[in-house]
Amino acid sequence: MDPRPLSYQGFLPIRQRNFDWAEFKEFVYGKYAKSTAPKVMSYAKRYSHLLQSGNIGEIDKISATTRSDAVKSLIILSKYLGICEAFRAGLKSYGIRLTRPDAFSSFTRMYTNPSSDLWIWYSDAKIILRPEEQLFLKYLKLSGLRKEEGITSFNLIIELSKQNKLNEYLNENGFLEHFRYKKPFLRGTKNVYISIIPTETILEISRSQPVTYNAIVKRLLRKHKRCRLNELRDYFGTFMVRHELIKEEVDLLQGRIPPSIFIRHYWSPSFKELRDRTLSALTKMEKKTY
Numbered sequence: 001m002d003p004r005p006l007s008y009q010g011f012l013p014i015r016q017r018n019f020d021w022a023e024f025k026e027f028v029y030g031k032y033a034k035s036t037a038p039k040v041m042s043y044a045k046r047y048s049h050l051l052q053s054g055n056i057g058e059i060d061k062i063s064a065t066t067r068s069d070a071v072k073s074l075i076i077l078s079k080y081l082g083i084c085e086a087f088r089a090g091l092k093s094y095g096i097r098l099t100r101p102d103a104f105s106s107f108t109r110m111y112t113n114p115s116s117d118l119w120i121w122y123s124d125a126k127i128i129l130r131p132e133e134q135l136f137l138k139y140l141k142l143s144g145l146r147k148e149e150g151i152t153s154f155n156l157i158i159e160l161s162k163q164n165k166l167n168e169y170l171n172e173n174g175f176l177e178h179f180r181y182k183k184p185f186l187r188g189t190k191n192v193y194i195s196i197i198p199t200e201t202i203l204e205i206s207r208s209q210p211v212t213y214n215a216i217v218k219r220l221l222r223k224h225k226r227c228r229l230n231e232l233r234d235y236f237g238t239f240m241v242r243h244e245l246i247k248e249e250v251d252l253l254q255g256r257i258p259p260s261i262f263i264r265h266y267w268s269p270s271f272k273e274l275r276d277r278t279l280s281a282l283t284k285m286e287k288k289t290y
Contacts, residue, residue, distance in 0.1 A: 019081075021045070027080055032187065033148040035213075043073035051078060056090040068098055118235060121228050128223045132209040133216050139205060140229055142282055143195045144236030144254050147229040151213055152184045153195070154205055161206035170202060174275055192255035196278040244281040249274055 024044070029037045047070050050058055062070050071091070078087035091097070122141075126134045140150045153176065160166045170176055176195040178185040185192050217227050233254070240250045248263060252274075257263060 024077070024080055028076065030183075032076075033146075033190065035148055039069060040073045040076055043070045044077045046070070047074055048077060050074065051081070051083070051087070054090075056087070056096070057094050059091075059096050060094070071096065071098055118228065118231055121225065122232075124223075124225060125220060125228075128219055128225060129216060130209075130219075133211050133219070135205060135208055136211045136216070137229075137232070139197070139201065140232040141236065142197055142201060142285070144233050144240070144250075145192060145195065146190065146233060147213060149178070149185060149190075149192050149255075150229075151211060153178065154208075155210040156181070156184075157202060157205045158208060158210055166202075166206060173272060174199060174279075175271070176202070190255065191257075193252070195253065196275050196282075198279060198282060239285055240278070240281055243284050244277040245274075249278075253278070 025037075025041055028040050028044075032040060043066070047059075047062070050056060051074060059067065059071060059074075075084065075087065078084040122137065125137060129137070136150065136154050139145075139154055140147065143150060143153070145153060156169060157166065157176075160169050169180065174196065176197060177193075178195065179193045216229070220227055237250050237254060240253070241247055245253075248267065249269060251258065252269070
């Protein structure tokens, strides 16, 4: 590792590159989710001086609560600048790592999981929200999608249906093929490839009105209800492994393909059988009383 700061390793500081924050913003918003992009921009601007000076060791002085987000944002900025390898090498040299939840933190999350009252919230939210937003809650519950993916997919179904092009998204076997729309659904670490949803639900969505995340949040906050949309994704994963599906199949439906040699090179699920078992489990989910 070259001991000199990044700015002296053949890389110019941001201010000497005619750096355009507007162009970087366009890059970030084009690649990352709308909920993630503002945070990336905020931390990148706040700590960009560390890339300018090359004093990577200063990262250790950032508070523990924000350090991980700051480092992730700087990695994105360094990729944009073309100095990512040098920046990562600098992080390694100083022993700075991205923090991940440890085993005890994961156990604590499981043990104190507030999902026992999720369905009280769900029932209250349905009363507060508009009909199309109520339908969106149902769609998140049945699909296990992240909220950003869910909104994009929900509105895409409506848009394509109006153009008589829904068959470009929903194939003849009943799969929503998200992978055909790479920009919104294949985003590096957060992907989603397919969803299996009852046809009647998809047709109901196609006749609905579009939804926005901000409108849903504002309506809930007016009634002093916090937003718990992403907990529906957690519920989907837990329910499906208890009914019909194995963990690897749930991972596939939620866009996770782990770096396992078996999964990536040998596992070949029967998608039609997966569809049938998924629909069977979703029928049980809809009939379940909470």
